[in-house]
Amino acid sequence: MPTLARLIAAALLLTLAACADSSATPTTTPPTTAPATATPATTTPPATGSATPGTASPPPPTASTPTPSAGPQAADRNDLAACKDGDCEVDIKADDRIAIDKRFGVERLTISSLDADEVRVTLLGSSGGLQVEGMNVSVSGNCVNGRCRDEGNLSLAPGRPGRINDLRVEVTHLTDDRAILRLSPE
Structure with a gap:
């Protein structure tokens, strides 16, 4: 009989012998070398809080308030x-809306999205009064029921500021999910 078959037969025999005499006190047997394909006949029950075989572990509890990056x-x-007032330095994240005094010709900045490379900003301004400089700039006029406005887009990155009319707009810090935006009048 080959060695592998003997090892498997011995392991099976020991397991069956232990199961047959349940009243006997358990004894420790010296470990045997079993092949990688052999599986034990009994399993240890999972520790409290861990998943049972074949099911996914429950997600770990999360705090109700996010920790700052x-x-x-x-x-x-x-x-x-x-x-x-056009002069600030704030932490921003995607979907934030920032109201600006209309005297700057821009009413609102919306953080469309941000990632580790850039912040994308959507602008809403008064008709004909939106002048934008920076990366990936687009500006268009839009009239609805006789009410006209300018809309635009602008991308920002650290070291690559932009300008919206008389406001300097820059990102001083950027990660995957947050940034620091600085506005200052020019």
Whole structure:
């Protein structure tokens, strides 16, 4: 009989012998070398909180408030209202809306999206008054029921600022899910 078959037969015999005499006290047997394809006849029950075989583990509990990302903090933190006067430094994330005083010719900035490479901003301004400089700029006029506005898009990245009318717009810090946006009048 080949060695592998003997090892499997011995392991099976020991397992069956242990199961047959359930009243006997368990004894420790010296470990035997079993082939990688052999599977034990009994399994240890899973520890409390772990998944049973064949099921997915439950997700770990999450905190109700996100922890701030490592890195610099904006002077105005996440107080987007601080930008109303055109002079602020705020933490931003996708879908944030920033209201700007109409005297700057732009009413609102919306953070369309951001990733590790750039922040994409959608602009809404008064008709004919939106002048934009920067990366990936587009500006168009839109009239609905006699009410005209300018709409535009602008991309920003650290070291690549933009300008919206008389406002300098720059990103000073950028990660996959947050950025620091600085607005300052020119």
